[in-house]
Amino acid sequence: YNFRLDQLFLIVFTFLLCARFKDEIFRIKNRFLLSFLVLSAVSVAFAFYVPRAVMFYASVLYNLFFVYFTFAYYVKFYGVTRFLKIFRDTMFIQFFLILFQFVLKTFFHFEFRFLPTYGYFKGVLRLSLWFYEPSYLATYLMIWFSVSFALWRMEKNINYFVDVFCCLVMLLLSTSTSGFIGVCIALVLAYLYWVGRKATLKKI
Numbered sequence: 001y002n003f004r005l006d007q008l009f010l011i012v013f014t015f016l017l018c019a020r021f022k023d024e025i026f027r028i029k030n031r032f033l034l035s036f037l038v039l040s041a042v043s044v045a046f047a048f049y050v051p052r053a054v055m056f057y058a059s060v061l062y063n064l065f066f067v068y069f070t071f072a073y074y075v076k077f078y079g080v081t082r083f084l085k086i087f088r089d090t091m092f093i094q095f096f097l098i099l100f101q102f103v104l105k106t107f108f109h110f111e112f113r114f115l116p117t118y119g120y121f122k123g124v125l126r127l128s129l130w131f132y133e134p135s136y137l138a139t140y141l142m143i144w145f146s147v148s149f150a151l152w153r154m155e156k157n158i159n160y161f162v163d164v165f166c167c168l169v170m171l172l173l174s175t176s177t178s179g180f181i182g183v184c185i186a187l188v189l190a191y192l193y194w195v196g197r198k199a200t201l202k203k204i
Contacts, residue, residue: 037060
């Protein structure tokens with residue numbers, strides 16, 4: 001099991017959020033999540049390989065409290081507009097980092113030890129920033145793509161189209177097949193959403 005700096009950041013950030021809004025947070029009751037945790041804990045006792053089940057349950061707790069909880073209640077307390085601004089800023093930073101990484105490796109055959117490339121596949125350079133592999137980066141990018149595409153279509157704001165374009169460039173540089181499949185699924189779901197609202201193909 002590896003402990004990363006981003007995990008440390010999320011843990012500290014969660015505790016700071018709890019300290020700032022402790023009165024509101026401790027009044028929150030979610031029976032569904034509580035039931036899920038209890039049933040998951042019971043299932044660990046009946047697992048074929050208990051140590052692995054315990055580690056999996058620990059990862060569930062981490063993602064629930066320090067990822068889902070943190071982001072959900074940050075939006076609740078500070079608003080979705082502020083959250084989206086921070087999210088977009090971080091994504092653009094990653095966009096410029098991956099472009100920088102691509103230029104260094106392609107034209108100068110150089111890479112920093114703290115920002116290594118994933119390597120080559122059949123002569124094609126694959127980039128993943130600090131993610132374990134390109135498909136992990138592609139999975140993360142699908143959040144950006146889906147949100148930006150939806151906001152672009154709903155608000156007709158060209159800034160979100162820039163987000164979509166940058167996201168597609170990053171997916172292209174990652175060369176991840178799962179990323180392109182994700183784009184297709186997101187576009188199909190967006191199409192079905194507008195069809196459900198009786199929109200025309202021209203409007204799409």
